[in-house]
Amino acid sequence: MNSKSLYQEVILDHNKKPRNYGTLDNATHHAVGHNPLCGDHLDIELHLDGERIDQIAFHGESCAICKASASMMTTVVKGKARADAETLIQEFRDMAVGKLDIESPHHLGRLTVFAGVRDLPTRVKCAILPWHTLHAALNSVNITSTEAEDDPMHAAIGDA
């Protein structure tokens, strides 16, 4: 894996101009994600209309990989049903840790620009943090972390 290929134009663009960056006035769900290894943190706020993610916003301090992952995630899950978002969370996580066969059917679309992190073990957490935090927000767990015990990924996904 060439790490430069991870820093593709689309990732650099989302880092520079993050979409859905900020806060929501009418959030129904909220979670904060921490990566204690680097001190990065991310706030995700959701407004759910029934089972549908009606609005989503994020803000925080993070590296380019994390910020771009969060930004692209918000654009993809906005308007989707909770269950579909949970599927994406699972698929994204599998892709980041190298468990997903990119050639087989999946729903990630252009999110596959992050596939390269699987070869950079120390950066996997950066890419996954927004997705962990989204999962926590959907399940109304208020604080999440990329480290062991607090890791919502240790809970079954999609059983909210």
Added chain:
Amino acid sequence: MNIVEPALKSQFSSAFDVERVRADFPILKLQIEGKPLVYLDNAASSQMPQSVIDRLVRYQTTQHANINRGVHYLSETATAEYEGSRRKLQAFINAREDREVIFTSGTTDSINLVMHGYGRKFVGAGDEIILTTLEHHSNIVPWQMLAEEKRAKIRVVPINDAGELLIDEYEKLFNERTKFVGVMHVSNALGTINPVKQMIEFAHSRGVPVLVDGAQAAPHMKVDVQDLDCDFYAFSGHKLCGPTGIGILYGKAELLECMQPFKGGGDMILSVTFEKTVYNTIPHKFEAGTPPIAAAIGLGAAVDYLSAIGLDAIAAYELELLNYATEQMNDLAGVRIIGTAAIKTAVLSFEVRGVHPHDIGTLLNQEGVAVRTGHHCVQPVMLRLGVPATTRASFAFYNTMAEVDIFIASLCTVQKIFI
């Protein structure tokens, strides 16, 4: 950035023959991502010369047995080599006696030994321990554990924006409850060389003993524990071109003798019955169980290697590296050096405007450049200086001016990617 012509570089050519030194380190021949390795993470761990690697192999091949036990040839040989290594370390730091040199697993273990052996015996409720803002977590957390257990208090010496200790404030922290001082000799994150001799002199004028965390000093300058007059001095083997899993605690004999043992077990006793155990004399009182014998002997070979080059020559050459790299970095727009003490070792912590340290670290690796990113186990320093994390390039005597150029050029590449 400045393009440095070979002619310009040559003006730095001192008596120090860096190419000859580099030939001693097999790992420096590695290619990373198709590029020559530029190893600038020496403050985290340094690399090992062939002579140390060979010494480890020779020990395991022809000399290994358990020490202080058998009457057979191998046990006697291993014991003699282990104790011989202790004497090398004694000479390396100019300790008065070899029994003042205790083998530990590293600096963290050394500090924990002092906390348990000295702190738990001599620090009580309401007493105060002075530490500094610069301390590594390993010289904070053990004392917090002690403070919690004894209901003692920790007082912290502040720093200025350059990352230098405020010595006037240090002196004001002393009172009749002050029982101990812990201070690092050199800051791992910023490179600041602290005026430990002066600080020790002041503490002693108040009758307070001082532990110096020398993990970042011992590899880069001549350390003389008698000249410093420190009560304890701790450092690690793996930052000193030696193996991991071995370190040193120097302590004044009279203090070590009155301390409690840290770990109980074999080797640290003279006699054991279920009614009463008599502890061994120092240093053995603090070396329970079978130690990492090979690592201890390897550390002896490492200090032989460094002493042959000369710590003064190493310090002088590393200062040239620091000055050159600092100058180059100051010429880069958008790059800010964190830690600008007047007297420092060859450590450059920095921020690149608009780029997170982790992104810098990953992209520098692409150029073959190894640096550390993050909080460097000094979260209070990061908090004080208002930076969440930094990127740190830390140099050793086997780095070259040409490597500084590669490092600076790689930073320019990072900046271009993030424009």
